[in-house]
Amino acid sequence: MWVDPDGLRSAAPRFEAVADALDRTRTQLSGALQAEGASWGSDETGAAFAEGYVPGADSAVDGLLKVAEAMRAIAGAVTETADAFDGSDRGFAGSLGGPA
Secondary structure (H helix, E strand, O other), rough: OOOHHHHHHHHHHHHHHHHHHHHHHHHHHHHHHHHHHHOOOOOOOHHHHHHHHHHHHHHHHHHHHHHHHHHHHHHHHHHHHHHHHHHHHHHHHOOOOOOO
């Protein structure tokens, strides 16, 4: 198996960038939803609409947060994986008498 640790490391910032973009989107969405408020009213029809809409809107905002967190975790894991491959490679080279 061959792995390019530097290539892996170079991918990590891309995951961070996606996480940052998701955070910005979540902030914009949350602000827009709050600015609208309960524009559907408090009558029976409005209450029925809110019953389905509010949980879905909340779920969308929460989902963006969770995906951003996952992207950051992936960025960290990619870097850790690259470091582990480098360490293994140096250890193996050292066992063969090469530079460790």
